[in-house]
Amino acid sequence: MEYLPNILFILALAAGVGFFVINCRKLIRNIKLGRDENHSDNKPQRFKNMAKIALGQYKMVRRPVSGIIHVLVYLGFIIINIEVLEIIIDGIFGTHRIFSFLGGFYDFLIAVFEIFALLVLVGVIIFWIRRNVLHIKRFLNKELKGWPKLDANLILYFEVVLMLLFLTMNAADLSLQLRGADHYAQASGVVGSFPVSQFIVPLFENMDTASVILIERAAWWIHILGILVFLNYLYYSKHLHILLAFPNTYFARLKPQGEFDNLEAVTNEVKLMMDPDADPYAMPAEEESDEVPAKFGASEATDLSWAQLLNAYTCTECGRCTSECPAHQTGKKLSPRRIMMATRDRIEDIGKNIDANKGEFKEDGKQLLDDYITREELWACTTCNACVEACPVGINPLSIIMDMRQYLVMEQSAAPSDLNNAMTNIENNAAPWPFNQMDRANWINEI
Amino acid sequence: MAEAIKVPTMAEFMAQGKSPEVLFWVGCAGSFDDRAKKITKAFVKLLAKAGVEFAVLGTEESCTGDPAKRAGNEFLFQMQAVTNIEVLNGYEVKKIVTACPHCFNTIANEYPGLGGTYEVLHHTQFLKSLISEGRLTVEGGKYKGKRITFHDPCYLARANRIYEAPRDLLAKLEVELVEMKRCKTNGFCCGAGGAQMFKEPEPGNKDVNIERTEQALETKPDIIAAGCPFCNTMMTDGIKNKEKESEIEVLDIAEMIAAAEDL
Numbered sequence: 001m002e003y004l005p006n007i008l009f010i011l012a013l014a015a016g017v018g019f020f021v022i023n024c025r026k027l028i029r030n031i032k033l034g035r036d037e038n039h040s041d042n043k044p045q046r047f048k049n050m051a052k053i054a055l056g057q058y059k060m061v062r063r064p065v066s067g068i069i070h071v072l073v074y075l076g077f078i079i080i081n082i083e084v085l086e087i088i089i090d091g092i093f094g095t096h097r098i099f100s101f102l103g104g105f106y107d108f109l110i111a112v113f114e115i116f117a118l119l120v121l122v123g124v125i126i127f128w129i130r131r132n133v134l135h136i137k138r139f140l141n142k143e144l145k146g147w148p149k150l151d152a153n154l155i156l157y158f159e160v161v162l163m164l165l166f167l168t169m170n171a172a173d174l175s176l177q178l179r180g181a182d183h184y185a186q187a188s189g190v191v192g193s194f195p196v197s198q199f200i201v202p203l204f205e206n207m208d209t210a211s212v213i214l215i216e217r218a219a220w221w222i223h224i225l226g227i228l229v230f231l232n233y234l235y236y237s238k239h240l241h242i243l244l245a246f247p248n249t250y251f252a253r254l255k256p257q258g259e260f261d262n263l264e265a266v267t268n269e270v271k272l273m274m275d276p277d278a279d280p281y282a283m284p285a286e287e288e289s290d291e292v293p294a295k296f297g298a299s300e301a302t303d304l305s306w307a308q309l310l311n312a313y314t315c316t317e318c319g320r321c322t323s324e325c326p327a328h329q330t331g332k333k334l335s336p337r338r339i340m341m342a343t344r345d346r347i348e349d350i351g352k353n354i355d356a357n358k359g360e361f362k363e364d365g366k367q368l369l370d371d372y373i374t375r376e377e378l379w380a381c382t383t384c385n386a387c388v389e390a391c392p393v394g395i396n397p398l399s400i401i402m403d404m405r406q407y408l409v410m411e412q413s414a415a416p417s418d419l420n421n422a423m424t425n426i427e428n429n430a431a432p433w434p435f436n437q438m439d440r441a442n443w444i445n446e447i
Numbered sequence: 448m449a450e451a452i453k454v455p456t457m458a459e460f461m462a463q464g465k466s467p468e469v470l471f472w473v474g475c476a477g478s479f480d481d482r483a484k485k486i487t488k489a490f491v492k493l494l495a496k497a498g499v500e501f502a503v504l505g506t507e508e509s510c511t512g513d514p515a516k517r518a519g520n521e522f523l524f525q526m527q528a529v530t531n532i533e534v535l536n537g538y539e540v541k542k543i544v545t546a547c548p549h550c551f552n553t554i555a556n557e558y559p560g561l562g563g564t565y566e567v568l569h570h571t572q573f574l575k576s577l578i579s580e581g582r583l584t585v586e587g588g589k590y591k592g593k594r595i596t597f598h599d600p601c602y603l604a605r606a607n608r609i610y611e612a613p614r615d616l617l618a619k620l621e622v623e624l625v626e627m628k629r630c631k632t633n634g635f636c637c638g639a640g641g642a643q644m645f646k647e648p649e650p651g652n653k654d655v656n657i658e659r660t661e662q663a664l665e666t667k668p669d670i671i672a673a674g675c676p677f678c679n680t681m682m683t684d685g686i687k688n689k690e691k692e693s694e695i696e697v698l699d700i701a702e703m704i705a706a707a708e709d710l
Contacts, residue, residue: 255556256552256556256606256607256608257605257606257607258552258556258602258605258606258607259552259556259557259606260516260517260557262521262525262557262560262561263521263525266521266522266525267525267561269522270522270525270526270529271529273526274529274533296521296522297519297521324633326635326636326638326655326658326659327649327651327655329635329658330648330651330652330653330654330655330657330658331650331651331652331653332648332649332650332651333649333650333651334649376649376650379646379649380648380649380651381641382601382636382638382639382640382641382643382655383517383601383640383641383642384601384605384635384636384640384641385601385605385606386601386605386633386634386635386636389605389632389633402517402519404519405518405519406519406520406521407519408519409518409519409520410519410520410521410522415518415519415520416646416647418645418646418647419518419642419645419646421645422514422518422642422645422646423514423515423518423520423523426510426512426514426515426523426527427523427526430508430509430510430527431475431478431479431509431510432475432510432514432644432645433475433479433480435478435479437506437509438506439479440473440478440479440505440506440508441454441456441478441503441505441506442478443473443477443478443484443487443488444454444503444505446484446488447451447452447454447488447491447492
């Protein structure tokens with residue numbers, strides 16, 4: 001019986017980590033449903049971008065209020081996780097504050113954790129007020145109604161509870177150390193320094209030791225179990241960004257924003273058309289005959305590249321893209337954030353479909369185009385790249401819009417009629433307007 | 448100008464067995480749109496004044512394919528691109544200058560992958576280099592001390608990180624530059640990009656160019672400076688919509704420099 005808590009802890013830890021691994025595998029499988037694309041060039045620049053944008057948060061602070069609070073919460077998250085390591089070791093071996101042999105440095109660490117816990121608490125409360133009390137436009141969009149809003153608030157509640165448990169646990173521990181309780185008190189005196197939770201200790205003064213131990217144990221257990229639950233909540237939440245921001249910034253495009261990729265399948269066709277020696281009646285070469293003809297653009301989430309699907313899972317729905325989008329700001333239906341959310345919804349639905357049908361996707365009569373993203377949204381985009389510039393984690397909503405436009409135009413000839421006129425003009429007289437190419441240099445005579 | 452400016456074509460240079468210092472890529476707007484043609488002419492006057500040996504493609508130029516590509520018609524874009532590249536490579540063009548950020552972006556970024564690699568400059572960059580080489584001198588003249596806001600074209604500033612050259616030219620004109628809240632890489636689109644120029648906007652509560660014009664008007668400018676023929680059209684329409692055309696001009700930087708020099 002003596003080792004029961006240790007065994008229970010190991011079981012809980014194994015379940016939490018195991019379930020997380022299963023979800024990660026599902027996540028990676030879903031991302032790999034995307035088209036293959038090479039993002040492995042120029043590794044030094046990619047590492048630099050990851051260090052600057054994900055680790056360094058430099059795009060976050062472009063909006064100083066939310067940016068600085070986010071940096072605090074983010075630092076708190078990373079730093080307090082060092083303490084989780086100690087909690088796990090204590091949990092497995094039944095020790096008490098295993099790292100306390102570090103002496104003065106340990107006191108310093110615990111003090112830093114406590115201060116960050118307080119800062120996180122304050123930051124999260126401000127975030128909650130921004131989301132629920134202040135009328136900040138980007139948090140009021142209709143794509144956030146329902147689950148996305150609840151999700152955002154649940155994350156904040158989670159963090160508040162975890163920080164309160166952490167501080168309660170420390171306070172109870174300090175109280176027990178001070179009274180010299182068995183297992184807690186150490187020969188060297190009080191271990192750890194508790195600049196925040198010391199103010200909670202007086203609440204325990206009139207309690208008997210057994211009750212304080214109960215509080216300490218309860219806080220300790222709920223805190224670590226809460227962390228394991230939170231870890232597994234990530235996959236179902238917009239909060240995945242705490243993990244995916246790193247690969248996403250690493251794999252983000254390095255080219256100038258104005259450069260849109262040239263479709264290779266089209267290049268091959270065009271070269272063939274322009275080649276005077278090409279035989280128009282030639283049979284396709286043997287090795288090509290089994291290939292499925294290339295589909296131009298994207299009508300389904302699986303037509304997008306894996307990097308675009310990674311983008312969708314990384315999106316934390318902050319809405320900076322949408323608040324910068326000129327189409328959105330002038331009341332059009334387009335919201336770049338919604339493009340990312342809809343893409344994630346679709347690839348998730350495809351993943352669930354595959355799971356439910358023994359690893360085979362069963363036609364569900366839906367696709368990304370029309371059922372998740374409407375044409376009206378796609379045609380409202382001015383390709384200005386403001387959304388791409390605004391994203392603090394390197395997401396590119398514009399590339400999805402462009403791929404879907406390509407499908408509409410090249411597979412369905414479904415461009416708005418004005419655009420069809422402009423394109424016909426380009427084809428016939430080499431300008432988007434109906435002017436004769438022979439008149440192109442007339443301005444010369446007007447100088 | 449006393450004497451007429453001669454605008455030679457690449458074909459004429461070729462016939463003489465010569466090649467010019469730079470090819471001026473005029474673009475569709477600069478060739479056909481009445482408002483944009485004024486920018487073309489102003490820029491040509493500046494080139495002539497600086498003694499630049501330049502040429503145009505004339506009737507051999509055709510749409511870069513930018514609007515087709517942004518509309519999603521990759522096929523038409525690449526047809527246009529390959530045709531243009533064949534012409535440009537045929538003339539062994541090395542250096543191109545254009546007054547259109549869309550042509551600039553397409554030729555500089557998207558043509559290399561299709562076999563067309565050139566040194567491409569926006570006209571504000573080229574004018575800046577002419578000034579720093581001492582080939583062109585600019586003084587404030589009629590614009591000295593005027594309140595001017597510069598509208599950054601998306602395909603120049605955000606897409607290609609070029610926002611200093613136009614501002615350096617405005618500084619040479621000794622204007623009082625007042626920035627809009629959204630400027631440089633954070634600029635706000637005029638509403639013409641992504642082939643929107645050639646279609647009706649989707650339903651909304653405002654046109655994009657009206658929103659941008661309002662942002663510009665907040666700076667209380669005498670002149671809105673632009674660096675793109677399409678932005679110019681959109682901002683001009685916005686100013687007309689606000690019935691401010693008698694007070695506020697929308698001008699390309701090349702037009703301002705030419706006017707300051709009485710060209």
